[in-house]
Amino acid sequence: MVEFWWSYAWPTIWIVIQILFIVVPLLIVVAYLTYAERKVIGLMQLRMGPNVVGPFGLFQPFADALKLMTKELIIPTGANRVVFLLAPMLTFILAMVGWAVIPVDEGWVLSDINVGVLYLFAISSLGVYGIIMAGWASNSKYPFLGALRSAAQMVSYEVSIGFVIITVLLAVGSLNLTDIVLAQQDVWFFIPLLPMFIVFVISALAETNRAPFDLPEAEAELVTGYNVEYSAMAFALFFLGEYANMVLMSGMTVILFLGGWLPPLDIAIFNWVPGIIWFALKVSAMLFVFLWVRATLPRYRYDQLMRLGWKVFLPASLLWVVVTAGAIVVFDWYPGVVN
Amino acid sequence: MIIQALVFYLFAAVVVASGVMVISARNPVHSVLFLILAFFNSAGLFVLIGAEFLAMILVVVYVGAVAVLFLFVVMMLDINFSELREGFLQYLPIGALVGLILAAELILIFGTWAVAPEAGQALAAPALPPDQLTNTHAIGQIIYTDYIYLFQAAGLVLLIAMIGAIVLTLRHRPGVRRQKIADQVSRRREDVVEVRDITSGSGV
Numbered sequence: 001m002v003e004f005w006w007s008y009a010w011p012t013i014w015i016v017i018q019i020l021f022i023v024v025p026l027l028i029v030v031a032y033l034t035y036a037e038r039k040v041i042g043l044m045q046l047r048m049g050p051n052v053v054g055p056f057g058l059f060q061p062f063a064d065a066l067k068l069m070t071k072e073l074i075i076p077t078g079a080n081r082v083v084f085l086l087a088p089m090l091t092f093i094l095a096m097v098g099w100a101v102i103p104v105d106e107g108w109v110l111s112d113i114n115v116g117v118l119y120l121f122a123i124s125s126l127g128v129y130g131i132i133m134a135g136w137a138s139n140s141k142y143p144f145l146g147a148l149r150s151a152a153q154m155v156s157y158e159v160s161i162g163f164v165i166i167t168v169l170l171a172v173g174s175l176n177l178t179d180i181v182l183a184q185q186d187v188w189f190f191i192p193l194l195p196m197f198i199v200f201v202i203s204a205l206a207e208t209n210r211a212p213f214d215l216p217e218a219e220a221e222l223v224t225g226y227n228v229e230y231s232a233m234a235f236a237l238f239f240l241g242e243y244a245n246m247v248l249m250s251g252m253t254v255i256l257f258l259g260g261w262l263p264p265l266d267i268a269i270f271n272w273v274p275g276i277i278w279f280a281l282k283v284s285a286m287l288f289v290f291l292w293v294r295a296t297l298p299r300y301r302y303d304q305l306m307r308l309g310w311k312v313f314l315p316a317s318l319l320w321v322v323v324t325a326g327a328i329v330v331f332d333w334y335p336g337v338v339n
Numbered sequence: 340m341i342i343q344a345l346v347f348y349l350f351a352a353v354v355v356a357s358g359v360m361v362i363s364a365r366n367p368v369h370s371v372l373f374l375i376l377a378f379f380n381s382a383g384l385f386v387l388i389g390a391e392f393l394a395m396i397l398v399v400v401y402v403g404a405v406a407v408l409f410l411f412v413v414m415m416l417d418i419n420f421s422e423l424r425e426g427f428l429q430y431l432p433i434g435a436l437v438g439l440i441l442a443a444e445l446i447l448i449f450g451t452w453a454v455a456p457e458a459g460q461a462l463a464a465p466a467l468p469p470d471q472l473t474n475t476h477a478i479g480q481i482i483y484t485d486y487i488y489l490f491q492a493a494g495l496v497l498l499i500a501m502i503g504a505i506v507l508t509l510r511h512r513p514g515v516r517r518q519k520i521a522d523q524v525s526r527r528r529e530d531v532v533e534v535r536d537i538t539s540g541s542g543v
Binding site for chain 2: 008080083113114115118119121122125126128129132133136144148151155158162175303304307
């Protein structure tokens with residue numbers, strides 16, 4: 001019995017505790033991201049943003065959550081019930097499970113797997129299913145159009161994200177996320193790989209269906225696209241999933257290009273600050289870019305979006321993979337590979 | 340070990356059950372969704388045997404790309420479900436035959452009988468023992484170092500197939516207006532705007 005406790009039960013409980021330590025702060029971040037978005041865009045448009053519920057409107061996310069929880073969940077008669085309810089859950093779960101491999105400080109990671117980057121790539125490529133399933137199961141034309149747009153868009157931009165990841169891997173020589181961060185101790189990768197950093201950030205906007213690539217939910221043409229028929233908690237799960245995906249993509253950008261938890265300079269004052277604070281600051285900066293872009297840029301036209309993905313980003317990132325690989329071979333910059 | 344065995348049977352049972360559902364579900368979209376479930380659980384099986392690279396590639400390629408396109412096509416199809424069922428009995432013998440042949444081959448391979456007992460020794464092992472090498476490195480070693488020419492040849496075959504598919508389906512329709520970004524960017528004010536003095540009362 002004692003052996004059972006120490007070899008099976010206690011590790012399980014410990015992992016559950018760790019998961020709670022990741023998910024609960026993440027949900028709070030997501031809640032305040034919605035607040036930050038309304039506040040930032042409000043200030044950029046010379047409005048106040050939410051300012052009624054609590055001091056500076058800080059309790060607004062909780063008011064919204066309570067409202068959504070107490071509303072009625074409506075399932076359309078023509079809908080495919082199981083898939084209709086599965087879709088929001090899938091979106092939300094996929095946005096959460098990616099965090100299992102994100103290191104927020106050295107050693108502060110739930111699962112330090114060898115193929116961390118591929119795992120993140122796989123999880124983010126699954127995100128499209130929530131949207132397709134929602135669009136199809138709603139049995140209604142606007143959601144379906146939104147879902148089709150979203151599927152095509154996410155599949156297209158995944159290709160260039162894949163090549164960007166390959167360039168980073170060439171420079172690191174490992175697929176482990178902790179190794180990727182530690183490889184940036186001398187210089188953060190956004191300096192030597194600047195073009196890829198730009199491609200990655202723009203592709204991240206497209207991958208999360210954010211403005212200026214928010215065609216799947218273009219409210220002027222598709223009402224709000226794939227989630228028209230959803231209400232109450234099902235809608236809230238989509239919303240949470242979308243924002244959690246933004247946080248996840250920001251985290252990925254920070255790890256791949258902005259040095260993860262590393263301080264900007266290796267000097268004493270910066271080193272006193274814990275790594276998790278640097279990580280949080282960098283993620284916040286990336287999230288601010290997401291919001292800033294939404295307040296600044298008009299929406300792309302769909303054919304231009306596809307052209308940008310396939311005819312500009314794909315050749316550019318492919319070329320940069322060749323350039324990086326060539327530079328590593330010519331200058332003998334092989335990263336620390338095992339053999 | 341008990342936990343691992345339990346997890347294995349869980350994944351394996353889900354793979355088999357969802358495989359059955361792929362061919363028996365009435366709605367083709369449900370079939371594709373079950374196919375995705377099967378892929379996903381197969382990835383879980385790969386992780387269990389320690390092949391995490393293959394597991395992730397399976398999810399990225401099959402679930403993330405191939406199945407999305409399947410789902411795309413199947414959702415757009417206008418299928419009459421009862422018509423689909425009609426040919427079932429007619430095709431049953433052929434299907435059963437193919438299944439039987441596959442099952443027999445699998446039994447032959449995994450049973451005691453071996454075609455060439457000495458063939459196993461000819462396989463190239465990774466340069467370092469597995470405990471010093473992650474399996475991503477091991478796979479890279481084998482396909483990009485030991486068997487690079489065969490691997491590139493396979494890639495070329497696929498490339499030709501892809502070009503062939505594009506050539507077969509490409510058609511140039513006359514009278515279609517396309518946006519030419521280069522033309523738009525290189526447009527200058529002098530080429531398109533003309534300033535004229537017009538006396539009042541007369542047209543251009």
